[in-house]
Amino acid sequence: MSFDYDLFVIGGGSGGVRAARVAAGENGAKVGLAEEDRYGGTCVIRGCVPKKLMVFASEFSGMVGDAQAYGWDIQAGALNWDTFHGKLVTELDRLEGIYRNILKNNGVESSDQRATVVDPHTVELADGTRKTAKHILIATGGRPVVPEFPGSDLAITSNEIFHLEKLPQSILIVGGGYIASEFAGIMNGMGVKTTQFYRGAQILRGFDEEARGLICEEMRQNGIDVRLGTNVLEMTKEGDKIRVKATDGTEDQFDVVMYATGRAPNADNLGLEALGVERGRKGEIVVDEYSQTGVPSIYAIGDVTDRVNLTPVAIREGMAFVETVFKGNPTPVDHELIPTAIFTQPEFGTVGLSEEEGAAQEPIEVYATSFKPMQKAFAGGTQRVLMKLIVSQATRKVLGCHIVAPGAGEMIQLAGIAVKMGATKEDFDRTVAVHPVMAEELVTMRQPVRTA
Template identity: 80%
Template structure:
């Protein structure tokens, strides 16, 4: 039977766009449908605008540091209006690049919602139907809204980039990396920032010592962080939002942001009727080649809820093209993925945390925490952490954790070594680059503890 396309991709985020353009560049006839803006969560309402806001929020501290270093400069006020205009111009530019990448590779695009009609047919919002030999689902995810009275008064990470004005005070609810990153951003921009998290410590799933230091430093920098605290109800009170918390507090805020998790965009996609299996959170269940139980249908990225990171979605898209269009079956490797969390201080991590590693085998822990030269000279008491988790048996470095300015840049390079299977002795044999913070990774001689 003949199809309209070799491949139809639903979703114009990083993963979908990469798969579509690489397949098309290889000669396949490809179409892609996207109901919102091209670039997806990462480019339009995630990593890119978030990182630009992180940069903006760090300048207040730089002025104080500069004064300590002898510069006669004064900080003015932060102008959200002028920053926002530039921010959105940059996102428009990036969306244009994504659209051009598709166009230049001959991918036909439909700017509307698409859902599945059968194993080889996609139905667009205008009612038209398109057939394809292969269909790739890359719809991504969305912020989850809590079920409680007054929840509609809050915003999510989607809306934070579109605020008309910066609030004077703000409550952020959640303890994951999105909540913690925005707490740092808003605090740095001069917003009085409160954060509630129902768990015992923020950044669950990361190394305990590293997340403990991040939380401590966030508080030092002025974030009013309350763990073991959730909210019960919200209501409008004049121009403000009244919030009642589980710890008995009743407070007023200009703005409340929920960062309480994300869910895959699989609602009303016609998937269950076709026999595409969905997991407990609505994620699409796939095998190691990103294939669903329906042979013609594949899924990549956040909609599969495997490892929800942009570079992973791109990797999955590339592996899909190798498998399906290049006759080279390529499973996706989700092991030892380095990641950065742009909290303030920043955190970079690859491999196992101390607690996870201890459950698996006997380990040695090498760690050092100190005040870095640049901040300490400026009279700031901020601490950084360098930490290695080492297997006693194989001597391999099982995990590397960095909490420090520039941790994201450092972990990218440490990640190569860890992925290659470097041992503690490989680290030890490497000469230190002095004076740097990261030299501590190769100069730690004695374990601080074994487990």
Template identity: 80%
Template sequence: MNFDYDLFVIGGGSGGVRAARVAAQGGAKVALAEEDRYGGTCVIRGCVPKKLMVFASEYAGMVEDAQSYGWDIQPGGFNWETFRGKLYAELDRLEAVYRNILKNNGVETFDQRAKLADAHTVELADGTRKTAKHVLVATGGRPVKPDLPGAELAITSNDIFHLKKLPESILIIGGGYIASEFAGILNGLGVNTTQYYRGAQILRGFDDEARGLVCEEMCQRGVNVHLGTNILEMRKEGDKIWVKATNGEENLFDQVMFATGRAPNSDGLGLENLGVELGRRGQIVVDDYSQTAVPSIYAIGDVTDRVNLTPVAIREGMAFVETVFNGNPTKPDHELIPTAIFTQPEMGTVGLSEEEARDQEPIEVYATSFKPMQQSFAGRSERVLMKLIVSQENRKVLGCHIVAPGAGEMIQLAGIAVKMGATKEDFDRTVAVHPTMSEELVTMKTPTRTG
């Protein structure tokens, strides 16, 4: 059978664009459909704008520190409109880069929604049908709001970049990394920030000691964190939003933001009719090679809800092209992925938490917490944490956890060592870079505890 394309990609985010580009570079005839902006969650409403907001929010503290170092600098006010204008310009630039990547590699693009009509046919919103030998679904995920009275009054992480003006006060509901990152950002920008999380501690799933320090420091910096707290209902009251919490408190906020979870964008794609299996949360079920139950249809990225990180979606896209177009079956490697959480303080992590490792085998824990030189000199009492989890049996470093300024940059490099299977003795043999925070990773001699 003659197909219009070798590959049709649905979704123009990081994973879809990478797969389309690499397949096209290898000589495949490729098309891609995207109903929204090119670049996807990460570039348009996720990692990139968020990190720029993190940078913006950290300058207030830098001015104070500079004064402590002898600089005659006076803090001014933060102008949200100035920042937002520059942010929009940068996102426009990045979107153009993504469009050009596709264009320059000969990928035909359709700026409209697409769904599957059958195993080899894609139907566009205007009714046009295109056939393809292979279809790759890379439609990503979206934030979801809980079902409670007044939920429509709240915003999500998608909306935060489009606020006309910064609120004076905000309530952020959720305890994951998105909720915790935006709590730090808005607090840093001068917004009176409250965070409710129903669980016992924020950042569930990460190392207990590390997330405990992050929460403690967030509170020290002025974020009003309420643990074990959820909301019951909300309603409009004048210009504000009235919120009733499970702890009996009633408060008024200018804005309320839900960061209580994300859902895969698998609705309305025609998947169920074709026999593509969907999981309980709507995720597309795939095998180790990202193939669905329908052999011609593959899926990568957040819509599969495996490891929802941009670089992982890109890796999955590359592995898909290797498998399907290069005749080299490749499984994306989801083991030992280093991750940064851009809370304030920042956290970097790779491998197992102390709790996970302890459940698995006898371990040694090496940990040190201290005040770093730069902040200490400026009179700030912030603490950082460096932590290694080591197997007693084979001495391998099973996990590394860092809470410190620049933790994301540090964990990328520590991640290489852990991925290579470095032992505690390999770390010990490495000469310290002095004076740095990260030298503690190679100078900790005695375990703080074993188990």
């Protein structure tokens, strides 16, 4: 049977575009791709890239006081949202253009419309056109969701926060995950009176307890009103404000309320159920270690599978898919020991097991130090950083590394190589320290602070 395409990709985000580009450009496959929204997906258009630029913008507010303490004669001002936002929009447009050109230059035929699956080898575009393909790859990503409660329609999500017409004077951010915590730091740094509600006992659930405790403490020191064990009961519109009634008995007014309490896979209404493609409890597409669904010709990668929802992971999954399907080299996706950066303020870098996970797995030693970094201490700051290693007592392997500090994301990328290679504590000890830098503590901690 002949097909219109060797591969048809539904979704123009980082994972889908990478798979399409490599299959077409490096393997000579005939590839089609459909995207109903903007090319670049969550990361480029509604996530990592604009968020990181907002982090950069927000951090300048703290630099003025530090510069003055070092002797610089400069004065603080306010962020001009129009100037920043205008440049942000321009940059995202530029990046989307790059994604479009990547597809075009590699011979991928793209369609700016929604596509659904009709049968194991056929997709239908929104205009009614049908295309056949030997293989179909679903890479439709995920979306933020807001729970139903009285007034929930008044909330925005991380999708909309990049498109605010003006910077609010006050904002409530609901959620305790990395998205909520990152935007709390961003808004606070931009001069917005920021409150964060989280119904749990501590933000950043699932990460190392000591690290997330320090992050929360520093966020409060920075001026964010973090209210733990608190949730929203109802919201009502009062003029230009939103009145929020909370479970802790308080009522407050905010200009904007942003929800970051969860995301859902974009797998609805794609025609998958009729073909017998299994969906999981959260609506995700169920796949095996090769990203293959129960229908042999249909694969899925990225957030729509709800495995590890990170852009570099989606790209790796796309590359493994191409290796498996087009290069005849069956390649399972490696989801172990993935370094991760969370751009809270302070920043958090982590790889491997938390102290709690390590102790539950085997006897461990914990090496940790918390201190005031030189740059901040000289300026009279009280901020603290954390360097932490989780070490197996039996094998001496470093099972986890956790860094709370400025530039933690940059540091954890390099530490992640050592942890992925199976480096031992003694390997770290044999490495000569770079002085004076914060990260030297990773190779100078000689005695464990505790065992478990």
